Amino acid sequence: MSVTMYNLTVPVFSRGLTVLSTLLTKAEAHAAETGVSVESLVSARLVEDMLPLSGQIQRVSDTAKNTVGRLMTIAAPSFPDTEATFAELKARVEKTLAFLQTITAQDLEGSDTRDISVKFGKLELTLSGSDYVLKFAIPNFFFHVTTAYDILRAQGVPVGKADYLGAYS
Template sequence: MALSMYDLSVPVFSRGLGQLTHLLEKSLAHARANDIDPATLVDARLAPDMLTLAGQIQRASDAAKLGVARIAGITAPSFPDEEKTYDDLLARIAKTQEFLATVERTLVDGQEERAVTIKTREGEAHFTAQRYLLQFALPNFFFHVTTAYDVLRHKGMPIGKMDYLGKL
């Protein structure tokens, strides 16, 4: 059976967001049990010029919803980057997953050659939808999910590789 654009996008983004939720919930439970202020985690970053944990989650959310929307030729919902708490971040992930659940397979499958243009700091980048998904959207999404994981590990949260990967 051949892989489809839908199979390579919606379920992959959804699963990654689910694992991000797990990472947040596990680290929040640890923080509460050890008198660690969760706000210190939300605002944590690996380096001064990097996004905070909140920023990493916002970008992962954006990568998932915009990735699928651009391939499907639909408009993604707009979520202002105003999350300040764990609950806010979990709600952002849930809203993103809810959007992904509404995207019909027929809107995504067969769109491999759709033209996708994105604006970057360096200017516009032009892709086919397939190349956009495989060379930009998925790597960008997993960069931010991984960086969120790294921020939490850096702050001493007891999460590991299997928390990131999830049930196999």
């Protein structure tokens, strides 16, 4: 099997989002078992100048759907960043997964050579589709998945490496 733009994006993002949903389920159970407030977990940060857990999950969602949208030159669905509960965060993850499930390999054919322009803070980039996915989108996606994991771990949620890696079936 050759590696296609579809293989590099939709299954990778879907897997990461599924892992994130599982982490949220564990965090919700931890809050219920320990009496830790959901609000404190959802608003927890690693350090003051980083986004809270909710912001990390919003960026994971945005990166997945906007990457595919840019590659296809379509407007990806837009979700307001208003989630304040585990149920709302998990619903956002599910909506993102549902969008990804509508994408086919044919939808992404030829996107490897398409110019993709993005603004990231003051940085403006124009990369080929394949460079955009490999050098920006995937690293950005996993930065936020990892940071969400780290926030939960720092807050005492009992998650480990196997939870981060997820199931392989």
